[in-house]
Amino acid sequence: MTTTLETMRAFAQRAKAASRVLAVATTAQKNRALELLARELRAHVADLVEANAKDLADAKAAGKNAAFLDRLLLDPARVEAMAKAVESIVALEDPVGEVTESWRRPNGLEVRKVRLPLGVVLMIYESRPNVTSDAAALCLKSGNVALLRGGSESFRSNQAIARALSAALLGAGLPEDAALLVPDTSRESMLALLSLDGLVDLAIPRGGEGLIRFVAENARVPVVKHYQGVCHVYLHADADLAMAERIVVNAKASRPGVCNAMECLLVDEAVAAQALPRVARALVDEGVELRGCAKTVALLTAAKVPVTPAGEGDFGKEFLELICAVKVVPGLDGALQHIARYGSEHTEAIVTASRDAARRFTREVCASAVVVNASTRFNDGGELGLGAEVGISTSRLHAFGPMGLKELTAQKFVVEGDGQVR
Amino acid sequence: MTTTLETMRAFAQRAKAASRVLAVATTAQKNRALELLARELRAHVADLVEANAKDLADAKAAGKNAAFLDRLLLDPARVEAMAKAVESIVALEDPVGEVTESWRRPNGLEVRKVRLPLGVVLMIYESRPNVTSDAAALCLKSGNVALLRGGSESFRSNQAIARALSAALLGAGLPEDAALLVPDTSRESMLALLSLDGLVDLAIPRGGEGLIRFVAENARVPVVKHYQGVCHVYLHADADLAMAERIVVNAKASRPGVCNAMECLLVDEAVAAQALPRVARALVDEGVELRGCAKTVALLTAAKVPVTPAGEGDFGKEFLELICAVKVVPGLDGALQHIARYGSEHTEAIVTASRDAARRFTREVCASAVVVNASTRFNDGGELGLGAEVGISTSRLHAFGPMGLKELTAQKFVVEGDGQVR
Numbered sequence: 001m002t003t004t005l006e007t008m009r010a011f012a013q014r015a016k017a018a019s020r021v022l023a024v025a026t027t028a029q030k031n032r033a034l035e036l037l038a039r040e041l042r043a044h045v046a047d048l049v050e051a052n053a054k055d056l057a058d059a060k061a062a063g064k065n066a067a068f069l070d071r072l073l074l075d076p077a078r079v080e081a082m083a084k085a086v087e088s089i090v091a092l093e094d095p096v097g098e099v100t101e102s103w104r105r106p107n108g109l110e111v112r113k114v115r116l117p118l119g120v121v122l123m124i125y126e127s128r129p130n131v132t133s134d135a136a137a138l139c140l141k142s143g144n145v146a147l148l149r150g151g152s153e154s155f156r157s158n159q160a161i162a163r164a165l166s167a168a169l170l171g172a173g174l175p176e177d178a179a180l181l182v183p184d185t186s187r188e189s190m191l192a193l194l195s196l197d198g199l200v201d202l203a204i205p206r207g208g209e210g211l212i213r214f215v216a217e218n219a220r221v222p223v224v225k226h227y228q229g230v231c232h233v234y235l236h237a238d239a240d241l242a243m244a245e246r247i248v249v250n251a252k253a254s255r256p257g258v259c260n261a262m263e264c265l266l267v268d269e270a271v272a273a274q275a276l277p278r279v280a281r282a283l284v285d286e287g288v289e290l291r292g293c294a295k296t297v298a299l300l301t302a303a304k305v306p307v308t309p310a311g312e313g314d315f316g317k318e319f320l321e322l323i324c325a326v327k328v329v330p331g332l333d334g335a336l337q338h339i340a341r342y343g344s345e346h347t348e349a350i351v352t353a354s355r356d357a358a359r360r361f362t363r364e365v366c367a368s369a370v371v372v373n374a375s376t377r378f379n380d381g382g383e384l385g386l387g388a389e390v391g392i393s394t395s396r397l398h399a400f401g402p403m404g405l406k407e408l409t410a411q412k413f414v415v416e417g418d419g420q421v422r
Numbered sequence: 423m424t425t426t427l428e429t430m431r432a433f434a435q436r437a438k439a440a441s442r443v444l445a446v447a448t449t450a451q452k453n454r455a456l457e458l459l460a461r462e463l464r465a466h467v468a469d470l471v472e473a474n475a476k477d478l479a480d481a482k483a484a485g486k487n488a489a490f491l492d493r494l495l496l497d498p499a500r501v502e503a504m505a506k507a508v509e510s511i512v513a514l515e516d517p518v519g520e521v522t523e524s525w526r527r528p529n530g531l532e533v534r535k536v537r538l539p540l541g542v543v544l545m546i547y548e549s550r551p552n553v554t555s556d557a558a559a560l561c562l563k564s565g566n567v568a569l570l571r572g573g574s575e576s577f578r579s580n581q582a583i584a585r586a587l588s589a590a591l592l593g594a595g596l597p598e599d600a601a602l603l604v605p606d607t608s609r610e611s612m613l614a615l616l617s618l619d620g621l622v623d624l625a626i627p628r629g630g631e632g633l634i635r636f637v638a639e640n641a642r643v644p645v646v647k648h649y650q651g652v653c654h655v656y657l658h659a660d661a662d663l664a665m666a667e668r669i670v671v672n673a674k675a676s677r678p679g680v681c682n683a684m685e686c687l688l689v690d691e692a693v694a695a696q697a698l699p700r701v702a703r704a705l706v707d708e709g710v711e712l713r714g715c716a717k718t719v720a721l722l723t724a725a726k727v728p729v730t731p732a733g734e735g736d737f738g739k740e741f742l743e744l745i746c747a748v749k750v751v752p753g754l755d756g757a758l759q760h761i762a763r764y765g766s767e768h769t770e771a772i773v774t775a776s777r778d779a780a781r782r783f784t785r786e787v788c789a790s791a792v793v794v795n796a797s798t799r800f801n802d803g804g805e806l807g808l809g810a811e812v813g814i815s816t817s818r819l820h821a822f823g824p825m826g827l828k829e830l831t832a833q834k835f836v837v838e839g840d841g842q843v844r
Binding site for chain 2: 118249340419421
């Protein structure tokens with residue numbers, strides 16, 4: 001009898017074989033496949049919506065909530081958005097073959113570092129069908145074979161997308177195995193794939209913290225982790241208050257459910273009496289619930305701004321909703337200490353007019369993005385100019401911050417000489 | 423009772439706390455610590471040699487072979503070489519704070535990528551005391567706290583080196599915990615350290631394949647792997663034969679026990695009759711035993727060059743001694759296929775005067791270093807101009823090839839604006 005491990009090994013071996021062909025495909029060929037994928041998605045919109053309707057019906061019957069069903073839903077407008085997202089990858093520069101550095105050695109050897117694909121990338125994500133085409137497109141453009149393992153509730157939708165993908169690859173003269181949907185969504189098959197060191201070159205889990213920890217704890221293959229974002233905004237003593245208010249409101253309230261949203265506001269005690277009531281009131285006006293330290297509660301109560309006392313668990317917490325922890329800190333050192341203790345190394349921001357404070361903050365804070373006088377919400381591949389992203393890494397190995405096409409590559413040394421020996 | 427895991431967690435927490443201080447230390451401070459380390463090593467040469475003599479006596483009594491004892495040995499000349507190696511790191515550029523890229527977004531945000539240390543790096547190696555000071559110096563210069571876990575047979579030597587390290591750190595005003603010898607060499611404590619995701623940021627095992635596989639299979643923390651080097655040299659139809667002979671002899675015989683030595687010679691069938699006898703004779707003159715494919719055996723037997731038939735196990739094998747597999751291949755495609763099947767993605771070389779062949783070879787071969795018209799032996803941090811290395815990574819994640827100071831860093835995004843929101 002064939003075990004799951006054997007089945008998954010054979011599956012990953014097909015991917016590995018295809019990865020050797022994809023790694024040397026031309027940019028024109030990869031772009032052609034992307035254009036065909038967009039065309040296939042549009043041509044088969046009815047099939048996609050039909051497959052998705054079955055997934056949706058099952059998910060409803062299983063009692064999934066409205067937010068879950070909304071993430072799962074495909075309608076013609078969303079399929080069009082998927083096709084457009086795929087087309088947008090065509091315009092991005094192909095990272096493969098890029099020479100990132102080059103130099104000459106005293107003995108005449110010419111050395112350069114050249115980008116190459118990672119190989120086979122296992123994408124693990126939840127029931128969001130658009131991630132299937134997004135991830136496939138990013139992997140394809142960067143020369144990587146994507147193994148696509150979405151949530152079980154979206155399996156039929158993903159199968160329909162995978163058919164479009166397969167037709168697009170063949171149409172561009174690329175191996176059909178150059179992007180593959182994992183044929184079942186059991187935990188067992190995921191564990192098998194995560195054990196295949198040497199066949200799967202990288203696993204990228206996206207989704208809730210539970211899923212990511214499960215992958216990180218069970219993988220034998222390298223994993224780039226995307227843990228939670230416990231992001232702070234620190235209002236320094238020299239902050240411009242109008243700017244501070246605008247940034248804080250945007251960081252907290254523009255989209256509270258995402259990882260680059262602010263979860264905790266730090267206010268310098270030198271300006272707390274003046275700044276905190278104003279900024280806090282602006283947050284409350286946006287429907288934000290404030291949970292403050294003792295000093296915050298005293299100041300806001302006096303100013304008649306609603307606030308509740310924060311419990312210790314409120315600092316370092318990723319609320320992902322319209323709740324904000326607030327703390328008055330004794331200057332820049334206090335802010336740095338708080339962030340080092342409670343931050344998640346995702347995104348940290350300072351609002352200040354002081355060049356010295358900005359310099360110290362950007363130098364001393366360890367986070368994938370350190371922001372001065374702008375919203376934490378800019379820690380995003382699109383916003384930072386990477387074009388698109390497969391996620392935001394909060395581990396420092398290989399990639400730290402948004403992972404775009406370049407972060408899906410490695411670099412090899414190419415050494416050219418005229419007969420040199422040691 | 424305190425468990426090994428608890429003890430090691432407390433130990434790693436000390437390292438993590440120190441890493442926050444070391445991460446923002448100035449280059450001058452780190453260089454001062456390196457200079458003091460060299461001075462301390464020289465000042466305590468007698469203590470080092472004495473501690474080492476005890477390690478040596480135990481290793482001899484345990485029946486270790488001459489090569490093992492030679493790697494373990496410290497004498498005044500070797501201590502001086504260690505001190506000089508530490509001093510050589512002073513001259514290397516500090517990677518921390520380097521801006522590797524920067525750009526401006528349409529909304530005026532200024533984005534740059536800035537190098538920062540990885541944090542806490544666990545170095546796992548065998549009984550070679552010089553690795554203790556080398557690894558400590560590279561980690562220190564790159565702002566990383568080194569956890570030094572050498573082989574048990576060198577423990578007393580390593581303790582003596584660690585005392586010098588500790589004095590040097592304190593002398594430079596850095597935390598004593600900024601480089602730490604793991605206090606015991608049990609497998610249990612190594613396993614405990616390898617489980618501390620979030621405290622240990624990277625493990626770098628150096629040594630035999632068994633040790634590296636053990637670390638890779640048991641680690642919950644990221645590992646950069648340094649597996650074997652099964653390196654090929656391919657003599658293309660357009661190779662200059664004098665150059666080919668020089669490169670092949672150097673690649674195989676200059677130091678056969680290292681990972682960048684050639685293990686297999688590939689000869690294009692178009693020139694095999696002419697090239698193979700000459701090159702093979704040069705190898706035999708250096709004492710190399712040849713194991714050839716059927717065509718090789720026929721050609722060399724006719725030319726009266728000693729050769730034995732290769733078994734299938736001889737291709738893809740890391741001999742690490744004066745043995746060389748030899749195969750006649752049907753052109754560039756045959757060479758590429760052989761390398762894809764049997765190579766270890768370490769170092770692959772081509773000898774050719776053809777620009778097209780060199781272009782295809784460098785583009786299509788996946789290896790940490792792809793070499794044209796030079797010896798495989800150049801895949802080395804010093805030779806390629808990285809200054810020094812902690813090892814050669816054969817995994818594509820994070821680093822591929824020699825790992826120098828830059829490869830011991832991550833990059834964060836620093837984003838500066840004047841009030842931008844989304």
